[in-house]
Amino acid sequence: MEPRLILTVALLISATVTADYIRPLPRKTLQFPWDPKPSSYPQQVHISLAGEQHMRISWITDDKSSPSIVEYGTSPGRYDTAAQGESTFYNYMLYRSGKIHHTVIGPLEHNTVYFYRCGGQGLELQFKTPPSQFPITFAVAGDLGQTGWTKSTLDHIDQCKYDVHLLPGDLSYADYLQHRWDTFGNLVQPLASGRPWMVTQGNHEKESILLLKDGFASYNARWKMPFEESGSSSNLYYSFEVAGVHIIMLGSYADYDEHSDQYRWLKDDLSKVDRRRTPWLLVLFHVPWYNSNKAHQGEGNKMMAAMEPLLYAASVDIVLAGHVHAYERVKRVNNGKSDPCGAVHITIGDGGNSEGLAHKYMNPQPEWSVFREASFGHGELKIVNSTHAFWSWHRNDDDEPVKSDQIWITSLVSSECIAQNRHELRKILMAP
Missing domain, CATH: 2.60.40.380 (Purple acid phosphatase-like, N-terminal)
Structure with a gap:
């Protein structure tokens, strides 16, 4: 065989073996035909x-x-x-x-x-209603929008046997066109009327107009969350407990420095967490702190600087974020590097938005980044018991049972981290 032919065959074999996943093309925004109903119809x-x-x-x-x-x-x-x-x-x-x-x-x-x-x-x-104790399963998808990929994501979530949907921001992508809030509400009703949807705000919910309109008016009016029940003064941040899990929903677009209402509320909320009753501690917000995608680089740095020491001292297990239109799973991290007492960070802003995927990543890949891929999909978090949870991510163009990424996560409650951080947490909580 000619050397040139041998080289060509070898390259073809190599390309076949190591070929990257081919990213899907964007899909069009869904069209919603007029469907007249009586004015009193819910x-x-x-x-x-x-x-x-x-x-x-x-x-x-x-x-x-x-x-x-x-x-x-x-x-x-x-x-x-x-x-x-x-x-x-x-x-x-x-x-x-x-x-x-x-x-x-x-x-x-x-x-x-x-x-x-x-x-x-x-x-x-x-x-x-969700169960009172483990196991419990959460479906997770952020940055949904109203495209063909959104419908695919919702169809896949509908196949999942889950108890609660967690959405870390960017719901309708109405972007000032208020009727798009209405079409989004009708699009998600088949799922959102059957399982609780717990959401926090993203940048596309802001919709403020200088001197004319305050931000988040549409979001706050339509998607009321249990902020009052959790002692918060704002619908942009709150917490809730379900089946042994304490979940904190933070606002990337509310003030978050050490003198803000949100920070003070967070300290108060964490002071009430009992890891014997809720051994798992999860946090959601929109803008990721650990992100090796070139999109939205550094946008979460200020919030991270203000709040990560507090979350680390509280031994948070998992942090879920959106904003970046891709998927990425990170090791347990703190202060910019791997740390066995830090939280597992997951970016899942790939629900189906109209802006497309963020497919350019930083190279070399940071040591804390484990898996990253620009594809539309959703995640599933099954918390099996007080110490073990199973996380899986599902691409839309795979069958729902196919797990494109998966990992068992062990709760920090079973480690020495909580005892190790107890003094630091007490010091932060007592600070004025």
């Missing part, structure tokens, strides 16, 4: 946890006189309990929202299917 229904054994049901009606009532029970068509809630609306330039209803129901039984109806109108819906 639309954009989604649910969220609202304190111990309670659920907040949120929906919108065009009829401003529709009642904010939810009827519910454990048998189809039989509603033996009803709850009255509150309502709001907002104006945004020439846009006026429908009537936005928020009704808290409960107390509810754990791990139970409930059937419910909003405002005495529309279809009967159902949801399942």
Whole structure:
């Protein structure tokens, strides 16, 4: 065989063996045909946890006189309990929202299917409450938007047997076009009405207009989270507990320095965490602190400088972020380098946004970066018991059972880190 031919064959074999994953092309923004419904018909229904054994049901009606009532029970068509809630609306330039209803129901039984109806109108819906103890599974997807890839992500999540959806910012990508909030609400209703969606804000939720409109008006009105229940003064940051897990949702776009309300609230919240009752401690926010993608480099540095010492002292197990439209999993880290007592950081801002994937990475790959790939997908976090959890990431163009990245994570509660950091945590919490 000629030397040139041998070289050509060898290169082809090498390319076949080591070929990188081929990134998918972007998909178009979804189109939503006009679907007229009675003005009192509940639309954009989604649910969220609202304190111990309670659920907040949120929906919108065009009829401003529709009642904010939810009827519910454990048998189809039989509603033996009803709850009255509150309502709001907002104006945004020439846009006026429908009537936005928020009704808290409960107390509810754990791990139970409930059937419910909003405002005495529309279809009967159902949801399942999370379990009271391990195991519990979270679906995770950020930066969703309203594209063909969004639909693919939602279809894959629908195949996952999960209890709660965690979304680290950038929901609708309405970007000032307020009707896009409405189409997003209807797009996610099939999933968001059946399992609690716990969300925090991203940059695309801000929508502020200098001297005319404050930021996050649409987001705060539509996606009310349990901030009051967790002692927070802002819907942009809050916490909740579920089945042995304490989860803190922070605001990348709220003040976060040591003199801010958010920082003071975070210290107070962490002071109440009991790792015997909730051995797992998770944190979500939008802008990642550890990111080897060229997109959004350094944007989380100031928040990291202010808050990482506190999270490290509290022995946070896992940090989930979005913003970068790609996937990356990082080792346990602290202060810019691997640390066995630091948190596992995961960037999962690849839910399906219209801006496309961030496919340019820094080289060489930092020592703390384990796996990175620019693809659309979602994550699943199954916390099996007080010490072990299984994380998996699923590309949209694979079958949902295919795990493109996976790892077992051991909680810091089973290590010496909590005892080692206890003095530092106490010192930070007591600081004025």
